[in-house]
Amino acid sequence: MGFKETMTVDQVLNEVIKYIRHVPRIIEMAITEALNKYLAEDVTARFDVPGFNRSAVDGYAVRSVDTFGASPTNPITLRVIGFMAVGDDPSKYVLNPGEAVEISTGAPLPINADAVVMYEDSRRSGNLVEVLRPAPPMGNVSRRGEDVRANETMLRRGMKLLPWDLGVLASMGIYKVRVFSPRIAIISTGNELIEVVDAPINGPPPGKVINSSRFVIDGLLRSLGCEPMYLGIVGDDEDGIARIVGNALGDHDAVITTGGVSVGKVDYTIKAVMRLNPEYISHGLSIRPGKPNSIAVVNGKPVFMLSGFPVAAATGFDVLVRPVLLHMMNATDDPKPTVRGILTRRVSTPVNTRSFVRVMAYMGKDGKVYVEPLALTGSGVLSTLVRGNGILVIPENREGFDEGDEVEVILNRPLFIEKPQ
Amino acid sequence: MGFKETMTVDQVLNEVIKYIRHVPRIIEMAITEALNKYLAEDVTARFDVPGFNRSAVDGYAVRSVDTFGASPTNPITLRVIGFMAVGDDPSKYVLNPGEAVEISTGAPLPINADAVVMYEDSRRSGNLVEVLRPAPPMGNVSRRGEDVRANETMLRRGMKLLPWDLGVLASMGIYKVRVFSPRIAIISTGNELIEVVDAPINGPPPGKVINSSRFVIDGLLRSLGCEPMYLGIVGDDEDGIARIVGNALGDHDAVITTGGVSVGKVDYTIKAVMRLNPEYISHGLSIRPGKPNSIAVVNGKPVFMLSGFPVAAATGFDVLVRPVLLHMMNATDDPKPTVRGILTRRVSTPVNTRSFVRVMAYMGKDGKVYVEPLALTGSGVLSTLVRGNGILVIPENREGFDEGDEVEVILNRPLFIEKPQ
The missing domain is CATH 2.170.190.11 (Molybdopterin biosynthesis moea protein, domain 3.)
Structure with missing residues (x-):
């Protein structure tokens, strides 16, 4: 049982990038719509801004x-x-x-x-x-040209368009730009899944679970300037998964599946994608949570096979999907907000594994920042991402941190001003 | 000439918040559309998630x-x-x-x-x-209920909806939520302005400038989950500005103007808003750039009167508009990515003024981070926000930093991997 041998994130990324040849969809759009999209062209000034002293x-x-x-x-x-x-x-x-x-x-x-x-x-x-x-x-x-000089290349392919970039584009007389707008298919697999709109008011039937991962992935894709296309739920059925993934690859720039990536009886998705003759496939990753996250390249396009457990899928998105899609758009990732604080409890993690520990970072009564680890396990427990406000990343070469260690945490919400209950 | 006496950002914010009584528009929307919006209600679970062991x-x-x-x-x-x-x-x-x-x-x-x-x-x-x-x-x-317990309040009014929040909402059987979606009017003033779509291919006519601030403000508002409504350009005309601002207040949650806020001959906007009998008005702010940024409260709604110069307007947005709108939505600001680095050049700034210095932060060949200040002046020079990647905030109680000082910089783009040209 268990994965034979998983690769590190860096090993997989270095390999997979060699096989990706597809350039994602490029659309010309009005600059207001292009906010937070990645530019698909260099933009050069036609005239001096301002045009006079x-x-x-x-x-x-x-x-x-x-x-x-x-x-x-x-x-x-x-x-x-x-x-x-x-x-x-x-x-x-x-x-x-x-x-x-x-x-x-x-x-x-x-x-x-x-x-x-x-x-x-x-x-x-x-x-x-x-x-x-x-x-x-x-x-x-x-002086004339103090802001922008004629013939100067002001913005480059791969830049994420921030509010002031839109202003600079306008000042250059440009109101439409070509940006990457990758169409990404989302396919959910799993016999246990039902759609939120189909769930009875008092909750799903026994044994069933509402498909929540699709919304997490949808939001993460939008945040990356992509256009998610949700294709629905497929059962745990190798034939069905192979058919829908194969079709999706035709008119999307990438495909993301969830579920069917464990080992043993439940690797339907892995087997289905194998049938599509991938140039590259890797099954499993040295991260926790999210070991089953996998990736393949079919006809130069990535197929991300994420875990069926929502937290594991979100982690897989961060380490696999985001860097690969950014690479396809010639872009680099945004800096992340961080905070340093004192760990309130020992955290042990497996060696040779990059661990992502959900935490609550808060300001103590003594004015110091404390970092409280939440559940280490529970890759299905999405609510820890809502209750917490940060992630402690423990690199492959460490087996955790001790209580009292100063650690750096990625913050995705404001610091709590006191220890939450 | 000059402002008689300007107030600090904190003084103005503390005052203005006392006068704001208006609750911005609340809309029920599908959870996928609600990404990055601020929640306008507490959300309580109807059932355990998962519903079974x-x-x-x-x-x-x-x-x-x-x-x-x-x-x-x-x-x-x-x-x-x-x-x-x-x-x-x-x-x-x-x-x-x-x-x-x-x-x-x-x-x-x-x-x-x-x-x-x-x-x-x-x-x-x-x-x-x-x-x-x-x-x-x-x-x-x-266990049943391990993720979310029935009757537990999982998300609260004022929370910004992140991708995993959408997943948790779905897992709770919720696919529509009530979020704040403030309608904010943008009004540009200034005889020099023309619209980008009206500018000739070789640039605006002599003396004219393309209205770029409207796009910066539009983007900043969208990033805050607001719905910007651009109402166009008004000339430097007190009557005209008073009329359009007065009308805009009727069906918007706030109004943002640019231009007409200096002292002397060019305070058309200030005078126009004075006519609307504001409960509160402050003219000028102890910041640089952006001293003319001003704010009024009319019928419990804020009127933000920003500088006509784009960089000054962006700074005014950050210190005035953002905190007031967040306050109206019961929200707190996101943490910001920062980096510490060594200042390559002395920066002197006026005392009792909060200064915002645009910088380039880069990784030197020696592996250390360096922070290079860009133009200290030039509040019209929007391109410095595109060329640079960060802002060094110098607080009111300092007159700058020396070359070699270690400073903390807010990063809005990735660190440059070498010193840019």
Whole structure:
């Protein structure tokens, strides 16, 4: 019984990536829709942003040469010929020697002006202004192209589009972009499963379990900028699974199954995918929970075969699905929020296994952060991910941590402000 | 010229929260749509999850009393009366004394069984099995209600719905939830602005700037589970702004404007909102960039008046909009990814001002993390948020950091693996 020999996450990832040749679907979409999607093209500026020199302060636009030698005791007087507001055309005024234009922050410099004197460095009287300090060329001026230069490649393929990226794209005159939008099939296997909409109000019939993993995977895929397509529940039936996975591979960029990946009598999914002549397949992984998580490559596309237990499936998503899909989109993973804290209880884990321990991280009355491990077992117990707020990852080369050890925890919710009940 | 006296972020937030009485829109939606939304209700379980005792291992379901005293040298023999698969009904078999049922991980215990003997602790021959070790009551059994207990409140109002929360909701038989979905109006002001779709291919006309802030704010709002409604550009016109903001307040949960918040000639928005008889208004904030960011409360709803400069507006969003909207949804902010690194250059900032310095954090050849400050000024230069990957926040009580200081930086993109050009 049990897996003969499982590979580490890194071993599997290094191998599987060699076999993946498929480029996921690319869609052109409006920039507002592209938030958190991964860019599928480099984006180069067609023009300078801003397209003109503009004032960085409120004051007077001048010819810098006219102000040389100015000082509070020896001011230079210029004639104010008008007011330049934000949005005005630069050609509204042409400065001749000895002239100035009053100007707002952000307004374009009038023709022949090359500097701005702040109000603080001037004294106005009627249509004259006394300049109290020399203005160097380009002094108090935001230069044309300061934000983005024409022909500059501002965003690159594989970048995740964050809110300010959308702003930069717009400022470059771009309102549609090509982004990766992988279509990922989700197939749930297992005779025990029923759909939430089919469950009676007082709970599923004896022996049956509501299919919850599909929603976890759906959410994790959306968070990665992918488009999940849920294809339903298949029973524990090798033929049926082979047929639906094979069909799904035709019009999806990847397939994710849950269930049927244990050893012994219940490896329907593994056997079904074997029939599809995979270029690569690995059964089992040196992680806990989630040892049965497996991956195959069929026609250059990944088939992720995740555990039927929801927590194990979520862990499998994190270590297998996420890095492979990011790789396919030329992207790297986001940084994760972490916190360091003191472990309240010893945690022992098997050696040569990467363990993911669900924890509650909280601020103690003494102002220190404590990390309380939740159930070590129970790969079906999804609620620990809701009750807890973080994950302690124990690497392959450790057998756990002792009570009192300082550990770093990945936080997926805010720190609790006191020890939860 | 300049602001007379600005308040700190904390002063403004403490005040403004006293005046906000409005509860934002609540919508019932399918759980897949509710990802990353904030829950507007407590969710209590109607039934135990799982609804039955199930095997945690592959082996034999037994009556624990039948196995007492078993050992490898003195095994106890039981008669195997069948096989219990995942998804079977528990009433498929009734165990009489001396009987066992072969069972898969996850399958329900048959009637009268209260423990499971692992394959490893048994020896099978024909329809008999020798038990080599006693099985304690509930040994290797995942108990009914182990994941969620009936009547337990699993999720609370104000929680952000993460992928595994959707799974837990489904496992509880819930496929629709009530979430906050605030409708937030975005109004851009400024004579210089044109829409990206209206800009000529070679860039906006002289003096004009594409409205980029609306996209930044749109993205930031979506990331907070809100529904942005963009109402367009208004010129620098007090009447026009007062009219559109007043109307927007009628059917939105909050209003965000950009522009018209400086001092002197260009405070159209401040003056317009003053006309709406706000219960509270604060003009200016002790932050940099973003000093002109302002907030008012009108009829219990917030009106956020952000700077016309995109970076200043993004900073204003972070310190004003985000905490106030989270407060309205009973929520707290997510933890942020951070990294510690060595500052490559001195950064001086004004005292009594919270400064937000855009930085590039990178891994040096020596394996240490370095933090390189980008432009300290240029609140219009949105591209620094794209070129950089983090923000160094300098609190009010510091005047900066020295070269070589170790600083903590909020990361919004991955660490660069080498110093970018």
